[in-house]
Amino acid sequence: MNPQTDARDVRTTARKFVAATGREALRLVRESLGAEAIVLTHRATAQGVEIVAMAEGDVQETVEAAVPAVAPVVTASADPTVLSELHSMRGMLEEQLASVVWSDSQRRDPVRGRLLRTLLGAGFSARLSKAMLEKLPMGQSYADGMAFVRSELARAVPVHEDEDALFAQGGVYALMGPTGVGKTTTTAKLAARCVMRFGADKLALVTTDSYRIGAYEQLRIYGQILNVPVHAVKDAADLQLVLHDLRDRHMVLIDTVGMSQRDRAVPEQIAMLGSSQRPVKRLLLLNATSHGDTLNEVVHAYRQGHALAGCIFTKVDEATHPGALIDTVIRHRLPVHYISGGQKVPENLVRADRVQLVDSVFQPRQHSPLFVPAEADLADEAAPSAQAQGETDRLRLRYQSLIRAMAHDAQELATTAGALAGAHIGFDGARTLWRQAGDEAIDAKAVLHDLSTYARGEVAAGCDTHVLALAGQVGLRATDSGDAYVCHGSLLLSDRDGLPLAAPNQWLSTAAARQSAQPGSRQAQWLGQQDFGKRLVHVLGKPPAVEQMLAWQAEGSMWLARAPGSTAVTDVRTGAAITLARLAFVFDDATERPVRYRGKAALQCEAQVEVLPRTAIDRDTLSTLRCVAVRVVDARSRKPLSQTCVLTNLGDEVSAPQLAQWQGWAADAEPCFRLLRDGVQLVGGMGEPGDPHMMKRLLVAGQVTTTVWRLLQAGGEWADRTRLLLGQLTGRAPRAGRAMTGGALYAGVGKLFLLLDALGTESAGPAQAPRALERQG
Numbered sequence: 001m002n003p004q005t006d007a008r009d010v011r012t013t014a015r016k017f018v019a020a021t022g023r024e025a026l027r028l029v030r031e032s033l034g035a036e037a038i039v040l041t042h043r044a045t046a047q048g049v050e051i052v053a054m055a056e057g058d059v060q061e062t063v064e065a066a067v068p069a070v071a072p073v074v075t076a077s078a079d080p081t082v083l084s085e086l087h088s089m090r091g092m093l094e095e096q097l098a099s100v101v102w103s104d105s106q107r108r109d110p111v112r113g114r115l116l117r118t119l120l121g122a123g124f125s126a127r128l129s130k131a132m133l134e135k136l137p138m139g140q141s142y143a144d145g146m147a148f149v150r151s152e153l154a155r156a157v158p159v160h161e162d163e164d165a166l167f168a169q170g171g172v173y174a175l176m177g178p179t180g181v182g183k184t185t186t187t188a189k190l191a192a193r194c195v196m197r198f199g200a201d202k203l204a205l206v207t208t209d210s211y212r213i214g215a216y217e218q219l220r221i222y223g224q225i226l227n228v229p230v231h232a233v234k235d236a237a238d239l240q241l242v243l244h245d246l247r248d249r250h251m252v253l254i255d256t257v258g259m260s261q262r263d264r265a266v267p268e269q270i271a272m273l274g275s276s277q278r279p280v281k282r283l284l285l286l287n288a289t290s291h292g293d294t295l296n297e298v299v300h301a302y303r304q305g306h307a308l309a310g311c312i313f314t315k316v317d318e319a320t321h322p323g324a325l326i327d328t329v330i331r332h333r334l335p336v337h338y339i340s341g342g343q344k345v346p347e348n349l350v351r352a353d354r355v356q357l358v359d360s361v362f363q364p365r366q367h368s369p370l371f372v373p374a375e376a377d378l379a380d381e382a383a384p385s386a387q388a389q390g391e392t393d394r395l396r397l398r399y400q401s402l403i404r405a406m407a408h409d410a411q412e413l414a415t416t417a418g419a420l421a422g423a424h425i426g427f428d429g430a431r432t433l434w435r436q437a438g439d440e441a442i443d444a445k446a447v448l449h450d451l452s453t454y455a456r457g458e459v460a461a462g463c464d465t466h467v468l469a470l471a472g473q474v475g476l477r478a479t480d481s482g483d484a485y486v487c488h489g490s491l492l493l494s495d496r497d498g499l500p501l502a503a504p505n506q507w508l509s510t511a512a513a514r515q516s517a518q519p520g521s522r523q524a525q526w527l528g529q530q531d532f533g534k535r536l537v538h539v540l541g542k543p544p545a546v547e548q549m550l551a552w553q554a555e556g557s558m559w560l561a562r563a564p565g566s567t568a569v570t571d572v573r574t575g576a577a578i579t580l581a582r583l584a585f586v587f588d589d590a591t592e593r594p595v596r597y598r599g600k601a602a603l604q605c606e607a608q609v610e611v612l613p614r615t616a617i618d619r620d621t622l623s624t625l626r627c628v629a630v631r632v633v634d635a636r637s638r639k640p641l642s643q644t645c646v647l648t649n650l651g652d653e654v655s656a657p658q659l660a661q662w663q664g665w666a667a668d669a670e671p672c673f674r675l676l677r678d679g680v681q682l683v684g685g686m687g688e689p690g691d692p693h694m695m696k697r698l699l700v701a702g703q704v705t706t707t708v709w710r711l712l713q714a715g716g717e718w719a720d721r722t723r724l725l726l727g728q729l730t731g732r733a734p735r736a737g738r739a740m741t742g743g744a745l746y747a748g749v750g751k752l753f754l755l756l757d758a759l760g761t762e763s764a765g766p767a768q769a770p771r772a773l774e775r776q777g
Helices: 001-010 022-033 056-069 079-108 109-120 126-134 141-154 161-171 184-196 215-228 236-245 266-274 293-301 322-330 356-363 385-406 410-421 427-437 444-462 521-527 544-557 656-669 671-682 692-715 715-730 742-759
Strands: 015-021 038-045 048-056 171-176 203-207 228-231 251-255 279-288 310-314 337-340 349-351 464-476 484-494 501-502 506-510 535-540 559-564 568-571 575-578 593-597 600-615 625-634 640-648
Touching: 001 184, 015 022, 038 349, 109 126, 126 141, 126 322, 141 322, 141 356, 161 184, 171 184, 171 266, 184 203, 184 215, 184 251, 184 337, 184 349, 203 215, 215 228, 266 279, 266 293, 279 293, 279 322, 279 464, 293 322, 322 356, 410 427, 410 715, 410 742, 427 575, 427 671, 427 692, 427 742, 444 484, 444 501, 444 692, 464 521, 464 656, 464 671, 484 521, 484 656, 501 692, 521 535, 535 656, 544 559, 544 593, 559 656, 575 625, 600 640, 600 656, 625 656, 640 656, 640 742, 656 671, 671 692, 671 742, 692 715, 692 742, 715 742
Parallel strands: 171 251, 171 279, 203 228, 203 251, 279 310, 310 337, 464 535, 535 559
Antiparallel strands: 015 048, 038 048, 337 349, 464 484, 484 501, 484 506, 559 640, 568 575, 568 600, 593 600, 600 625, 625 640
């Protein structure tokens, strides 16, 4: 039997169907292949919707033909075209399995499925709807479920509730948004409220719309009615002059040019407003009649450059699916200032109220149900429980059979899993955590507790006298909205070999939040409350402030930090104020050791002196610090290659060479924090406000990162074979002579976890892994 010929024959059993809509394409599939056909792929194309499907009778033939057609991954090569198609199908199967899991959840709690349809019908996105329902307790009635949903939405929607404070603060406000959203009318409505609040003499109107015919005239008429001056500007310089002339006005409202969110001139308009010496706060107008994807695109376009002060909903009287508005402001955390509906000035502008906003979404409306999912449209999800269970089990069996065919060699996977479990890199614990990432019954608090227990076990087995706590941070972005976050975390490193043992905790803040001036202070506070059984050393990227040094000295905490040559200190030997770069170090008696520096043979040695920070006020209170200088010279020419400095409050119980090595290990491990970004995406990505499992996914990704990093650094034939297998599982096998990237290896580990679960393969027996996060070996 020729494997390549058989594999090509298998490919001919899949057929492609293209139609204008997904429903029409599915109808063609049923007519051609029968009601039991399996959909392999489903995507939108320029011609419409494309579906690739297989008849039920072809599935078993595919499995039987594909198993002998694919050789073991590591020991033999296969047809690149076949492997490419199999890799593509594997991703599709993973998505199908995720759908099965969601269907299982709906079957166990039918009310959840009905609530989901209600939220989708109101205009909410699937992601936010599922995030809301994940927190819904099981066994609720539909009425109780709706009350829960209303309460969660009201809690999550951001609203600017203090109008008095808004008017008292005053300032310059620019109303922005796409063409036709109602900026001029809303400007007039808001101006009328201002006049009624503090009088016409404290308000001025400005328009930048010199393109639309009659734009200035329309605003001028409103200004005459309100007895408020109206000014027209055409560029940034003109705006500067006008705002300077209006500096005595308590509030200035700017009606801007309407532009499509895809117009390249949008950033120019934002830049013009941002160039003013008088701060301009931007309010984005959101059209309630727009589709959710359109609203999301509008926010992304208009928030660039400078943060938006808030938003105003317009045309709410014309909207049929207002849930999209609330969904958008929740995901983007965009405060709602006012609600506008109708043309009357100023009656049709009201303050935003959380409860009224949410209630308005679910009010009965007389409109066509054409685009609202009904029970008949989602009949599969509303099927009787026994039938749904049977269908789910049947699909699982089919997917498992196909995965077995695509897994190249189940025995090879099992062997690889066994090698990983025996390598003492935390593989079994990482695999258990990976499962917990998708388990709704396990929350972040439980994962944090397990991680702390696991960390103590790893430190006890992997450290001699100290454990190094490396502080770092990485930028993350929300999957849908693109909102920026900063993840602050710590890695516990071995004092024996510098490898990361555990990541017991992570912290999350918004990128706009003010960061602590003390490096690693938030991590250090939590770590100081833990007992890992070894002496903890905080390893920092820069020296802490003197106040932090004093606090840690009082607590008995130890720290180690890289220090730039410009750091100002006092030389304890001479009392002279000097920088670290100009300190005199005595390297004469130091022992030189051969090292590799940037791929070249070199010699390294260390010397140390005692110093005090020059900013130390009470030198009698702060103990002296050790400054260890690490010098590297060329092995042949003795030419200096580098000299770095390390500051620490550790005593002589740790030698200078050991301190230098610890700092070097810490520098080598810093890329782990960037690798965390790949892990977060693989376990579900960064969610939006209201996502109850976002912190759990962050904790899981942090610990799994330590396993991936240790595998990336591992040596030996087993490690090379494992990395090759994981690369081929992702379709990105490393090229000869090139090291595998951390991101590719992380993706391969995720694929391996999925395949092992689908194949029912365990990496260790019950006696080897009795609990979730116990140390292996």
